[in-house]
Amino acid sequence: MxxxxxxxxxxxxxxxxxxxxxxxxxxxxxxxxxxxxxxxxxxxxxxxxxIQGELLGHLTVMKSGLRTEGKLHPEKYMFSKKELDRVVPILQQYPHTVLVTPRMSISGMVSNGTASTIFVGEGVVPADVKKLQGDFQRKLAGDLKPDNPIGVATAEELGKILNLKRGDSAALLVSTVTGQANALDVDIIDTFNTGNIGTNDKFMYLPFELAKSLYDIDGAERLIVLLDDKAFTDQARTELTAELKKAGFDVELKTWLELSSFxxxxxxxxxxxxxxxxxxxxxxxxxxxxxxxxxxxxxxxxxxxxxxxxxxxxxxxxxxxxxxxxxxxxxxxxxxxxxxxxxxxxxxxxxxxxxxxxxxxxxxxxxxxxxxxxxxxxxxxxxxxxxxxxxxxxxxxxxxxxxxxxxx
Structure with a gap:
C-alpha cells in the first residue's frame, strides 16, 4: 500500500x-x-x-592573577621585555596565528587646561589596529598615526565634556607602576564612538609606546592574538596554553567570548x-x-x-x-x-x-x-x-x- x-x-x-x-x-x-x-x-x-571593533582579537594572553591582583601589584603581573622576547615567538609560530600585538590598559585624569575628568584608555600599536579591524566598517577605536607618538583618539562624549576637538592638545595624568604621578601632553588626532553609552564618555586610545612611557615600564600588560578563523579559538587556547606552560610561563589565555560580557x-x-x-x-x-x-x-x-x-x-x-x-x-x-x-x-x-x-x-x-x-x-x-x-x-x-x- x-x-x-x-x-x-x-x-x-x-x-x-x-x-x-x-x-x-x-x-x-x-x-x-x-x-x-x-x-x-x-x-x-x-x-x-x-573581535574586530573592540580590538579584543581571538585570544588574550596574560599572567595568571592579572585580573585579580594586577591592580594592587601591576609590575609583578606584567610581561617584561625579556619575557616578551620569549612569549611572542611561541604565539607567532602557531599555524593559525595572524597577528600578535601587545596591549596596555591605562587610566587617570585628562585635562584641557581648565577642566579635567577621568579617562580609561588602551595602549595599542597603531600599525596593528588596522590588521585587527580588518573589514569591520563601524569606527569603534579611532585612527592613530604611527608617525605621531603623542597622538591620541578620544571617545565622542569625552571630547564633548572637555570641548576637545581634532588638533587640540590635552594633558594626561596617571600613576606609574611604582605609584608616582606622571603627566604628559598629548595631541587629539581623532574621535570615535565606542558604541556603548557606558564608555563613550571616558574612553581613549593611545599609542602603546606612550602608554609605556606614562606607566614608566618597558613591557606589556597582555598580548592579543588574532587567528585566521574564530572557529580555532578554543583549540588554539588549549594548544598555546600547553606550549607556554612547557616554556615555564604561568599564564592564562582568555577568549574573546569570555572577555566580552556584553x-x-x-x-x-x-x-x-x-x-x-x-x-x-x-x-x-x-x-x-x-x-x-x-x-x-x-x-x-x-x-x-x-x-x-x-x-x-x-x-x-x-x-x-x-x-x-x-x-x-x-x-x-x-x-x-x-x-x-x-x-x-x-x-x-x-x-x-x-x-x-x-x-x-x-x-x-x-x-x-x-x-x-x-x-x-x-x-x-x-x-x-x-x-x-x-x-x-x-x-x-x-x-x-x-x-x-x-x-x-
Missing part, C-alpha cells in the same frame, strides 16, 4: 481543515525561522564587534526569548495538528472499519494517519520556508535601522538563514505532529470492526 499517495489524497479530500492546519504549521515554522535568522545576524555582528549577556537574553517563542509556537502548532487529526479520525471511523475488514492491520491504520500528519507538517514547513525567504528578502532590502539598548550606534535590521535551527524546528514539528496523530489513530484502530462500520 502506498501510504503517501493515500495520505495526500485524504489531505485533499478534507481541503478546508487541511488548509487551516497548513497555515498554522507554515506560519509557526516561519516565525521560528525568521527570529532564529535575526538572532544569528545579531550574534554574528556582536562577535565581529568584539556579547554573553545579549546572547543569554536572546536565547531565553527564542526558547519562549519556540515553546509557544510549538504548542499552537501541535494543538492545531491534534485537533485536525482527531476530527479526521472521528469522521473516518467507518472508513477505518472498512479498511480493517479488508485485512489492513491496526498498525497499518496508525501508519496511514501518521503519514498524513507527516505530510501536513512537511507541506506546512515547505510553505513556511518559502514565506521565510520572501520576508527575509523584503526585510533585508528595506534598510530598516534601529538603536539597540545601551548602544550609541544605529544598527541595520538584517535576517540571516539559521539552517541548523530551521532543520531542528522542522524535525521537532514532524516528530510532534506524528505523535499527535498516533493517539487518536490507535484508539480508532482498537475499536471492533463492527462498531466502526456502524459508526454514524
Amino acid at each position: 502506498n501510504y503517501f499517495a493515500i495520505g495526500f489524497r485524504n489531505i485533499l479530500k478534507n481541503r478546508r481543515r487541511s488548509i487551516v492546519t497548513l497555515i498554522s504549521v507554515g506560519f509557526g515554522f516561519a516565525t521560528i525561522s525568521l527570529f532564529a535568522g535575526y538572532i544569528k545576524n545579531v550574534y554574528s555582528g556582536l562577535a565581529r564587534q568584539a 556579547y554573553t549577556q545579549v546572547k543569554r537574553m536572546f536565547d531565553m526569548i527564542f526558547a519562549f517563542i519556540f515553546s509557544n509556537v510549538f504548542i499552537v502548532v501541535v494543538m492545531s495538528i491534534v485537533n485536525s487529526m482527531s476530527m479526521t479520525v472521528v469522521e473516518r471511523t467507518r472508513e477505518i472499519g472498512t479498511l480493517r475488514s479488508m485485512g489492513l492491520r491496526r498498525s497499518g491504520i496508525v501508519r496511514l494517519f501518521a503519514t498524513e500528519a507527516f505530510l501536513l507538517v512537511a507541506l506546512g514547513c515547505a510553505g513556511g520556508l518559502l514565506f521565510t525567504l520572501l520576508v527575509r528578502l523584503a526585510v533585508n532590502s528595506a534598510g530598516i535601522t534601529y538603536t539597540p539598548p545601551n548602544s550609541s550606534n544605529v544598527v541595520r535590521l538584517m535576517v540571516d538563514l539559521d539552517v541548523p535551527r530551521m532543520a531542528r524546528a522542522g524535525l521537532m514539528l514532524s516528530v510532534l505532529g506524528i505523535a499527535a496523530a498516533l493517539f487518536p489513530a490507535r484508539a480508532a484502530a482498537r475499536k471492533p470492526i463492527i462498531d466502526s462500520l456502524g459508526h454514524v
